[in-house]
Amino acid sequence: MSRFGNIFYLSVLFGALWGAIWAIIITLLALFISGLTFQPQVTAGVIAGVVAAALLVSQPMAKRTLGMRVLAGLAFLLVLVLASGAQPMGLPLDSYSAGQLVFTVLMAVVTVQSIHLTCGNLGPGHEKRYNVEVLCLRFIKGFGLVSFTIAVALPFFVMVMMSLKNQQLLLSNPLDFSIDFGQGFTALFRSYIELFTQYHFGTYLMNSALVSVATVAITLFFAVPGAYAVARLRFPGQNLLSRSILLIYMVPMIVLVIPLYAIFSQLGMRNTLWGLLFVYPATTIPVALYMLQGYFRGIPAELEEAGLMDGLTRLNVIRKITLPLALPALASVALYVFMIAWNEFLFAFMFLDNVDLFTLSRGIAELNSSEVPRQHLMAGAVIATVPVLALFLWFERFLVAGLTAGSVKG
């Protein structure tokens, strides 16, 4: 058995790929942050990655110490600089020197670490199919994590960064997301301040909060008794009902828009928040009912029967026994309904004409015109996103449990 087998060659291949991937990503990161026209040196990255991987993986497992990895990193740096003609990020080293040093070192660190994590405990020799697959899957998973993260984060990153810039700068160099912190708080957050002072975003925020909270309250008020009845009480049509709840859930909103628009127009309910408070719960109650009945079924019936035996009425059993036990479920349903109501666009867009009644979704749609600068549009998007995202991350566990327990609503 030779010293170098298939694992070694595969590792070198993955070293080349990691070198290319990180050369592109880190250079673009530097480009975004500095605003300078850096150019990823992919070929240099590939060569440097090959060298670093060969150096690291040629050692047997036990010798791949921290010192060895630092050595591989230094080799990566050296080869990168040499292969790119002393321009590791496509610009001469004397411009933005400190920054270039930081970013190339970062590039070396993440590349070597990626190679190390990919090749991990696999030696340079020949291995069977099992370990070859392990190696390949490690690379694919690592690559997947990196690309998923970038694909998911990029639009949010652009959203936040654009909201802090101004239109001229954005148009002249769209890749320059450098933030000038020297300009002070009010200048940096000018778009946000203007949205609240000139574009009524305070009102929109209030309306959105009002509509969402009221929708949650109405939904729970309707869905809790209904879910209890479906879960606990026996009545003809029970099975049919618990199945057909999901059917209602599949009626497209766009089919309801025309008749509701026509009827609400004639009743004078169209351009009101009451109209929304009528429609939103109707779309969320079936979901909430379905989720809650699942939870209620999970609560032991004996507890409630004990309550009944002790002389509580059904309503009091629900109030004093079932609801306290179902509190986590109520919280997750409430969060979920809040999310739907807060994000709802179609009905808010169709129904509301009056600026004083706009919800955030409707207000942002109003900003979407060529007369309003982009940073305002993105600032509006950030204002709408932050509350719901913060709430969600804060209570993620609840929401995840709630989502998977009963609903798949999109």
Place this chain on the structure above:
Amino acid sequence: MQTSDTSNEGPPKGLGPLAKREMRFAYLLLLPTFLIVLSVVLFPLIANVWISFKPVTLGDLRAPAILANERLMGDLAAAGDEADIRYRARNSSRKSAIADVVFTDTIPDSLSILTVDDRCVSDGPLLRCDLGDYAPGQREDIIVRVAASQAFIDAPDDIKDTKPAFTFEPENILTNGDFTLDNFRRVFNASDFWPVLWASMYYTIAGTVGALVMGLFAAQLMNITFGGRAFLRGLFLSPYVAPVIAVALAWVLLLDPGPGGTLNALLIQLGVIDGPISFLGQRAVEINLLGLSFDFPVALTVVIIFEIWRYFPLAMLFILARMQSVSTDIYEAAEIDGATPLQQFRFISLPQLMGIMAVLFLLRFIWTFNKFDDIFLLTGGAAGTRTLTVNVYEQAFAVSNLGAGAAVAVVVFFVLLCFSVIFFKFSPEDDA
């Protein structure tokens, strides 16, 4: 309890009083839900079918009214002079009739009524006319002859001080008896009906499958333990949690082909493309593959990528939950038997996940088909991205033909009904 020993008929038939009470209580608890779902979902569904057979446009929603003005015709110079008061009334709507038009007005005391129109009666200064029904757009004059008294000559009252008051029954364009098949004819004869249906199906199938595959992949990534996993999971879920309008507009600016578009600038900087690509505005690009050339739909594909980006987290969540409930014993056994990681995935994980994947596929399929906001906000239905749902909006509100929009909505609902039948046929029992 409710049966007595004397009955020898076996178990009781029907419901006993306790069961009846329980049933009534259950219905009572469900009543509010029934009512709201009935009024906001079921009734509009039926109303939509009704509207689809009616010639209604957006403008017809404003109820017709009688517009009137009054004018004194002639000179009243001395006491005893006569003149006409002319009321000119008009039905504001050119399409719907108005029934039972009654109008009343008060003539100033200083003028005395001499003759009135046949349909009117006067009682002192009070005038009341029963004008009957007004056809669409009908207009007419009502003449009242008056004579001036000395008081009028001394201090002329303006007859317009008292406005004529009308009571009438406007015909409701939504409830009248006009029906037409024009809406459906228009929808099915439209040159873009088949392209729209094709775009809908392509969007639905590709969006669903893409989100599912990406969700499966992401779930595999999230199933390994590493530092920052909780953070990444939160990040991966955020496209689904953020408001659609916020992320859609961020994508629009990201993909902008003009100056300031991030992705185009990025690709040019990387040397991947020479000039900006209009990702959301270009209908198709011709691709030559092995001598075959076909049109690759650009905008539609980008819209599908957005759909996948936004909904893969949901699939990830469900698949992850299912994966974590699979016991590790089976994997350990496979490990001992020497199964490679790919074999373990193919022969253990995938079969376990098929159930949840099937449910997710069917549900997502229907919801992707129903999706409106995403495409509407990204392209507005331009460049070959008009799906059936966007077409509903387009017909009803952009072209202002409510009836035609409702007809498209009926088509949407029928296609959906077919899907639902399939869904219920293949629905696994453990879908909760």
